[in-house]
Amino acid sequence: MSQGSSVVKGIQLSTSKNKRNPWNRFLKGLDRRLEEVLIVIGFLVFTILINLQVINRYLLPFIEIANITTWTEEVARYLFVFVSFIGASLSVKNRESIQVTIAVDKLSSGIQKSISTVTVIFMLYFSYILIHYGVDMILFQLETAQTTPALSIPMAIPYSAIPVGFLFISIRLLQNLWQDMKGMTVKEGWMTCLIAALFIIPSLFLTHSSIAILLFGYFLLFILIGMPIAFALGISTLATVLVTDAIPIDFFPQTAFTSIDNFPIMAVPFFIAAGVIMGSSSMIKKLLxxxxxxxGFLPGGLALVAIVTSMFFSAISGSGPATVAAIGTLLIPAMIKQGYHPGFATAIVAAAGTIGVIIPPSNPLVIYGVVSQQSISQLFMAGILPGILSGVALMVVTYVIAKKKGWRGNQTSFQFKSVLRAAWDAKLALLVPIFILGGIYGGIMTPTEAAAVAVLYGLIIGMFVYKDLSMKAVYENVVKAGMTSSIIILLIVMASIFGKLITLERVAETVANFVLGISENQIIILLLLNILLLLVGLVIEALAAIVILTPILLPMAMEIGVHPIHFGLMMIFNLAIGFITPPVGVNLFVAASVAKLRIEEVIKGIGPLLVTLVVILLFITYIPAISMWLVDVLR
Structure with a gap:
């Protein structure tokens, strides 16, 4: 008895010593917070640099701060590349990604565990390739003494983001692999080996196969096993290249860098950060x-409030799920309390969130603009009328349903003085879309600069005016924004690598010839494209679909006389409907999570709203002026 007791005391003593060991505490803290700290530092620095660039251009026209306009953008871009890959490491650590798990979820837990292990092993090998050839790329830069245009520092420094970033990713993948394998049984171990072999062995006999068949075949297989879509794009390309030698492997790290060393893409993390920061302050409550x-005095007043506030907040966040989370947290419980059916109350917030990717600024519009090489400013202009039309249509349908059900608001009448007081109280929030869109359309700022200004504005208002944004909240919001945007950026990186083989194989031309072989009638082809995009939206997240399908479908749309800007709005509206259609339906899941409802209850309430959005889609598709009128007027 005493011996056992002494052993227990010894263990407790040992544990206590470990807790007091500062080196152990440091390592644990480093493991837990390293990426977060790097993201916050990098994010805040390149936000400040872009804002300094804008300030120097307009507020200090006669004082050039250390020739700031020539180097701020370059430093910000390179920091952005580093932060993107560090953020990708954090998303790997937290196992957060864009993926399709419909098929895998139906399998037994043992098979799921084996598949997850195989996925991590493949991702590790891909990361090793990027590290290995990334180092070779740096050595080449050092040998040739290439320097950056503005700062004249060795190009090896910014290019080191690739091996360093994927080294971080590899470490986190190894940690995940260790966790997965710790409790693995012998049977699950053999199952893992078998699944890996089923993927690898066929490639040994397919050396003379079509590049397109291998590329899309592996991509679909990786998607089916639940691999993150970004890695599914990259690994399917790598597998195809290893089998066919279609392109040199050193193309991978080079493209990984050049695809996001792009100033317009920086608008994505800025808009995400602006939405997250403002959504956590009092701004959202003042808009509500x-x-x-x-x-509020109309039948269905709170539901109408949800739609209008979503339209306001969309002009800040540029994100559907962010809009749903911010609005839903406050309004869904209030609607249920007033007697609304819980499923409908949740569905209306989910449907209103689709406006977040149509009304500018919109992250999907930014991604489409980058991939299609179209003007982001013009895409933003094209999104205004479709976004307003969608909001008005949803309001009309909601009003009719609410009147029939007898759902009324808190207020009994419209009071102009109260509206003016509320508008004055919300003035700082209402200014955001004005200076973002006004700055862009007025030619004062680029979309990226406007987004960076919005981030700084949100921080200043939240921290020093409303004083409801603490340093801890800023830290958490920036980490969240950095990780969310890095998932999108990694998707763009992998899609650029994937797109090289699509271009090589002339896949876009093959698809165009096939569809045009069915019919050359523009009305029929646009209908077929809508059906295809709606089906894609059912199973693939919108941003992933944009980067994969735009290079394939856009050339065909242009061949039948559809303007690229009009096609962009049509594509994004289709995919926005996918936000409220299962099984992917991210808005549905976010809203259901906020309301603590089963997804089936939310789906029951979404029907009339879904039909409304499909009707608006047909209007946008066949009446180009809805998208193009403002673009043509302001061009």
């Missing part, structure tokens, strides 16, 4: 109060 004063 204004909307309530405007519409």
């Amino acid at each position: 109060h204004l909307s309530d004063e405007l519409l």
Whole structure:
């Protein structure tokens, strides 16, 4: 008895010593927070640099701060590349990604574990390739003494983001692999080996196969086993290249860098950060109060408030799920309390969130603009009328349903003075879309600069005016924004690598010839494209679909006379409907999570709203002026 007791005391003593060991605490803290700290530092620095660039251009026209306009953009771009890959490491650590798990979820837990292990092993090998050839790329840069245009520092420094970033990713993948394998049984181990062999062995006999068949075959297989879509794109390309030698492997790290060393892409993390920061401050509550004063007296007042506030907040966040989370947290419980059916209350917030990717600024519009090489400013202009039309249509349908059900708002009448007071109270929030869109359309700022200014504005208002944004909240919001945007950026990186083989194989021309072989009638082809995109939206997240399908479908759309800007709005509206259609339906899941409802209950309430959005889609598709009128007027 005493011996056992002494052993226990010894263990406790040992544990206590470990807790007191500063080196152990440092290592644990480093493991837990390293990426977060690097993301926050990098994010805040390149936000400040872009804002300094804008300030120097307009507020200090006669004082050139250390020739700031020539180097701020370059430093910000390179920091952005580093932060993107560090953020990707954090998303790997937290196992957060864009993926399709429909098929895998139906398998037994043992098989799921084996498949997950195989996926991590493949991702590790891909990361090793990027590290190995990334180092070779750096050595080449040092040998040739190439320097950056503005700072004249060795190009090896910014290019080191690739091997360093994928080294971080590899470490996190190894940690995940260790966790997965710790409790693995012998049977699950053999199952893992068998699954890996089923993927590898066929490639040994397919050396003379079509590049396109290998590329899309492996991509679909990787998607089916639940591999993150970004890695599915990269690994399917690598597998195809290893089998066919279609392109040199050193193309991978080079493209990984050049594909995101791009100033317009930086708008994505800025808009995400602006939405997250402002959504966690009082701004969202003030917008809700204004909307309530405007519409709360009508039948379905709170539901109408949800739609209008979503339209306001969309002009800040550029993200559907962010809009749903921010609005839903406050309004879904309030609607249920007033007697709304819980499924409908949740569905209306999910449907209103689709406006977040149509009304500018919109992250999907930014991604489409980058991939298609179209003007992001023009895409933003094209999204205004479709976004407003969608909001108005949803409001009309909601009003009719609410009147029939007898759902009324808190207020009994419209009071103009109350509206004015609420508008004045919300003035700082209402200014955001004005200076973002006004700055872009007025030619004062680029979309990226406007987004960076929005981030700084949100921080200043939240921290020093409303004083409801603490340093801890800023840290958490920037980490969240950095990780979310890095998932998108990694997707763009892998899609650029994947797209090289698509171009090589002339896949876009093959698809165009096939569809045009069915019919050359523009109405029929646009209908077929809508059906295809709606089906894609059911199973693939919108941003992934944009980067994969735009290079394939856009040339065909242009061949039948569809303007690239019009096609972009049509594509994104289709995929936005995918936000509220299972099984992917990210808005549905976010709203259901906020309301703590089963997804089936939310789906029951979404029907009339879904039909409404499909009707608006047909209007946008066949009446180009809805998208193009403002673009043509302001061009």
